[in-house]
Each structure stands twice: as structure tokens, then as C-alpha cells.
Amino acid sequence: MRLLTHNMLSSNIKGVTKGFPLKIEVEKVVEKQVEINHDFLRNIFPKIDWKAFSDAARTMGYVELPEQAPDPSVLESDLDFLTKFHHALLELHLEEGALVCPETGRKFPVNKGIPNMLLHEDEV
Amino acid sequence: MxxxxxxxxxxxxxxxxxxxxxxxxxxxxxxxxxxxxxxxxxxxxxxxxxxxxxxxxxxxxxxxxxxxxxxxxxxxxxxxxxxxxxxxxxxxxxxxxxxxxxxxxxxxxxxxxxxxxxxxxxxxxxxxxxxxxxxxxxxxxxxxxxxxxxxxxxxxxxxxxxxxxxxxxxxxxxxxxxxxxxxxxxxxxxxKLIPMYQLKTRNYLGPTAMDAEMAFLMANQAQAAPGKLVYDPFVGTGSILVSAAHFGAMTMGADIDIRVVRDGRGPDCNVWSNFKQYGLPMPIGLLRADNNLPPWRPGLKEVFDGIICDPPYGVRAGGRKSGGRKLLKGIVSPYTVPDDKRADHIPSTAAYTLVECVHDLLDLAARMLIMGGRLVFFYPVLREDGSVETHFPEHPCFKLVATSEQMLSSRYSRVLLTMVKTSLYTEELALAARIKHLEFRENHLKWLENGNLHSSVFSPADAESGDSKVSKESKLKYRGKYV
Structure with a gap:
């Protein structure tokens, strides 16, 4: 699971009001190289919840991202930022671990890189 | 010119x-x-x-x-x-x-x-x-x-x-x-694309994998291109996303069946390996989720440039959603999973009718597509009396721009619908869509309810041969138009 996916997910258990951001329990992180695509990064940047994203990156052991969301103008000029953003967003994978609902503590397991977001009967 | x-x-x-x-x-x-x-x-x-x-x-x-x-x-x-x-x-x-x-x-x-x-x-x-x-x-x-x-x-x-x-x-x-x-x-x-991507040389296949030519057509309808993000909520073996990735789009997929998205048939025969086989970039994300209860965070909207899918319509594969059959009918109360068994618990699922599935799909697309983004999906129609049902699902956020029929048997066809998002998603529009959906269901979609489609497609022909002979002849012989 890449951090882009993490940034889009929340716990949707019935009754939970603050299901985002899911805490990450890390068992195994892998890095996979992905070709950088600036257009894609610019398109996706405004959709990212920055706080959740930079916190998640830190949990995964990557500390190079600013804590505050940078001004969108850096996307045009700052190659160094784009590379870091790209790395955290698309090259870090949570291979094994779990996503934890911040309200109930329910764990959504992540195995072989696939988060299992399906709810149990009593959570629907 | x-x-x-x-x-x-x-x-x-x-x-x-x-x-x-x-x-x-x-x-x-x-x-x-x-x-x-x-x-x-x-x-x-x-x-x-x-x-x-x-x-x-x-x-x-x-x-x-x-x-x-x-x-x-x-x-x-x-x-x-x-x-x-x-x-x-x-x-x-x-x-x-x-x-x-x-x-x-x-x-x-x-x-x-x-x-x-x-x-x-x-x-x-x-x-x-x-x-x-x-x-x-x-x-x-x-x-x-x-x-x-x-x-x-x-x-x-x-x-x-x-x-x-x-x-x-x-x-x-x-x-x-x-x-x-x-x-x-x-x-x-x-x-050359088509022989290169043909299914018979594909590593990981499922019973409803989309054939290469049709998958490319779907990706073209959705205008997949570099820099765009394309999502398939019924990803299966990834056959549709492979074509979108070929045209340079980033891809994401979800499926309710964890065996398909996570395990496949082994380390070199799974959704990832299908992308690797053609040297395509891997999907950004694959996850197990229920289209009926999507896990997207509140406030997340307008992230996908295209949504392409072949929803399960119960002819070759039926849809499933969370919750048992009896649970949803209210016959039994929810089963409380004991704490020590939660980790490996397999939640029960119930049949997911096409009507509901399409409604959820339209709602998801209305929220998650960017303005001008495209929703491309197949919709089955029965070809009774040789004529084709002309009522397609609607949503106030979308404009239907293309319908293309492919005849699958003398009884039914599938129609590829292409919709463009033309209005912003608001709570009012979502409510209006819900009402429209209920009307639609009431008036046009009896035949799509539980199992009806399946039996219309597979049940033996009427024994009264006099009638069926006439209707057989009146049906179009000229299939070239559709195949």
C-alpha cells in the first residue's frame, strides 16, 4: 500500500465519525522505484491531506517532508521537493502491517501490500 | 477539413x-x-x-x-x-x-x-x-x-x-x-496491440477478464492518458486497468474478493504480474473494499479522471456486498465476532443486485470524478422482441455521451455507457439521484432484480415452438453490426 492510498482511506465502521487518518502499524516497509511523472504529481497535490500524509511518511521512516503543506508554487519550480513528494507518495510501500481506526482501534490488516477494508457483520 | x-x-x-x-x-x-x-x-x-x-x-x-x-x-x-x-x-x-x-x-x-x-x-x-x-x-x-x-x-x-x-x-x-x-x-x-495483449497469453485470468480489444476501447472511451488517475471498483484480475496503464494512466483498483486482489494464483500469477508481463507501471493501489460501503475518507472528492468497470450483473458472476442475507432482511441480529477470532474472521456477504450496484457506482463516480471526468461501464440489456431496452441509468451529475451495443447472445446484449461529469456533486444532487434511482427501479428494472437476468439469459427456450419460431425469424440475422 502506497501512502497515496492511505491518504484516501478512512475507517467506515458504522457510527464512527472520525475515521481519518488511519494510524499505520508498520511490520514491513519496502521501497519500489517508480518513474516520476510531474503532471500526475501536480494533479494529485491539491487532493492530498498534507498533515495525514507527512505524519504517515514519518511513521514509515521517511522524515524529509515539511510538516506544513507547502505552497502549490513549489510544484512548478522546486525539483527537490517534487522528488521527495514523489518518493513518499509512490515509492514507499507498506507491505505488511495494519491500518488502525483512530476512534475504535479496529485494525484493518495490510498483507502483501493490500489493505483489507471489508467490515465485519457487526460493523456495517 | x-x-x-x-x-x-x-x-x-x-x-x-x-x-x-x-x-x-x-x-x-x-x-x-x-x-x-x-x-x-x-x-x-x-x-x-x-x-x-x-x-x-x-x-x-x-x-x-x-x-x-x-x-x-x-x-x-x-x-x-x-x-x-x-x-x-x-x-x-x-x-x-x-x-x-x-x-x-x-x-x-x-x-x-x-x-x-x-x-x-x-x-x-x-x-x-x-x-x-x-x-x-x-x-x-x-x-x-x-x-x-x-x-x-x-x-x-x-x-x-x-x-x-x-x-x-x-x-x-x-x-x-x-x-x-x-x-x-x-x-x-x-x-499489434491486440495480439500482444490477448488474453490467451495473459498470466493471471479470471472468468470475467475483459478481452484486450474491448478493454482498449473502454480505456479510449475514458480518455486514459499520462498524468491521469483511473479507478476500477471491480478490478478482478486487472484486465481493464492494464489497458488504461498501457495508455499511460496511473491506475487504482478495488475488489470485494481478497483472494483475487491479494493472492492471485501465486507469486508470479496475480494482478501485479499482469502489469509486469507487459512492462507497465504497477497500479498505485489495490485494495479490498465493498463498493456498497466505500472506505474513502469524508471530504475526499474529485480525485479520479476516469472510472472504468464491468460491474457484476449476475450472468457470469454475481455481485456481493457486506452483510449476510438474513442480516440485511432483519431476521437475525448482527453476529458479534469474538475478540480472539477477529483477525482471521471472514465476514459474510450478501447478493448485490445490479440496480443497487449501478446506483452506488453512479454515486461514487459523481463524488470522486473530476469535472469533465468520464465514467465508462457495461450495462446489460435483454433483447426481447429484437428490440433493445432504451432506459439507461441516469444521474443529475452526468451526461450520457455514448451508448455502444455488443450482442452477446440472441437473448441479451451488453451496452457500453460513457458518461461525462457535468455538474458538481452536492448533497442535494445526491438526494435527487437517490429518488430518481428509486423511480427507475420501480418502473424499468423489474427484470434486473435478483436472478431475473440470469434466468432470462440461461433458462431453456419456451416449449411452445410455434411462437418461438416466429420470434426467432423476426430477430436480426445481421449480427455484423454488433459483433
């Missing part, structure tokens, strides 16, 4: 929608960002050659410039080629006259000394021997070709194409008169 467009004689219903989707993608309707999503109808002007039926592979199309034509031809699956027409006629004399009167300033730049050229003779509805082809090329001596012939890598390609005068040809309604075209090639299709 008008161009001659020649299609492959397949999937006739899909040809013009594909062409127009690509024309839009390549800027034939102006800059996409500045266009008004609501008012502009993105359709091209089309004309047919004299005496030709709309199903003919030969069409004339008006495009703003040659570069768009070339890009469309190179990417399209159903366009064989696009040509600048130098002349046409019912016989060779008429053709000669037409070519001679075509303005020299359009012709001479392509006939110069230093250039190389090739002439190809092609025919529709008949086969020409090599000798006949050579005779036809010799017959073009009235065109002042000054360059050298180069059959392997010419600068300019010219095509002489003719249709048969025979009235019984290839299942087409008769083209009464022979027609001959001569033109300069602008761009031709690359059908």
Missing part, C-alpha cells in the same frame, strides 16, 4: 464514439479546461460516401487539423486509417477526373523528386490478385509521381481502395454501386 476515415468492420456501434472520445482527448474541440461542460456537444460532423449504408466502413469526417487525425488513427482500435482524399468515383474514369481536378498545391508537395512513396491497393468485400493490384497501380500513371518507390519505409503512403459492386457482400446491407477512393495516408492503426 474533411478526411476519409476507414474503419475495421467490427463492433460497428463502437466506432464513432471511440473516434469522438479520442478527438476530444487530442483537442479537436478546443482547450479542454476552458470548455463549458454543460453546453458543448462534443460531436464531429460525419458524411457517408454516395450509396453507402451507415454501417459501411467508409466515412468522411471533419477535423480541424491533420495532427488530430494522425493522433486519432495511431491510438484508435477501430480506425484502420485516415486519409486525405484526392479523388473518388464509381469507376476509374471518374476517379481520374476527380484526382486531376484536386488542387495541385495539395498534391505536388507529396510528389517531389527527393521523396519516396508507396501505393497500396485495398478492397472491401472482395479479394484482388497481385496482378489486378499491379494493373490498378499502373492505371494511376496520370498522377505525376516524381519520387522513388520505397516499399519498406516511404515518406508518403498512398492508398487505392475500392468496394465491391456485388450486392451480396460480407453481411453488409448492399452497397449498390462500386466506389473507388484514392488518398494520401495521414495515419494508420496499430492493431
Amino acid at each position: 474533411w478526411y476519409l476515415c476507414v474503419f475495421y468492420h467490427r463492433l460497428l456501434d463502437y466506432r464513432i464514439p471511440e473516434f469522438e472520445s479520442l478527438a476530444d482527448l487530442f483537442g479537436a474541440f478546443g482547450d479542454k479546461r476552458s470548455s463549458d461542460f454543460n453546453t458543448q456537444d462534443k460531436v464531429l460532423q460525419w458524411r457517408l460516401p454516395k450509396h453507402h449504408h451507415p454501417d459501411s466502413p467508409f466515412h468522411f469526417v471533419h477535423l480541424p487539423y491533420e495532427d488530430v487525425a494522425r493522433k486519432i488513427a495511431n491510438r484508435s482500435i477501430l480506425v484502420k486509417g485516415i486519409y486525405e482524399l484526392w479523388g473518388e468515383g464509381n469507376d476509374f474514369e471518374e476517379l481520374e477526373e476527380a484526382v486531376k481536378s484536386y488542387p495541385d498545391e495539395r498534391k505536388l508537395p507529396y510528389l517531389e523528386y527527393e521523396s519516396t512513396f508507396k501505393i497500396t491497393v485495398d478492397s472491401f468485400g472482395k479479394v484482388l490478385s497481385l496482378q489486378e493490384q499491379n494493373e490498378r497501380i499502373q492505371g494511376l500513371s496520370y498522377i505525376p509521381f516524381k519520387g522513388r518507390v520505397n516499399l519498406k519505409n516511404p515518406d508518403h503512403n498512398f492508398w487505392l481502395m475500392e468496394t465491391d459492386e456485388n450486392e451480396t457482400n460480407n453481411g453488409l446491407p448492399p452497397v449498390v454501386k462500386r466506389r473507388i477512393f484514392f488518398g494520401r495516408e495521414i495515419g494508420v492503426a496499430d492493431r
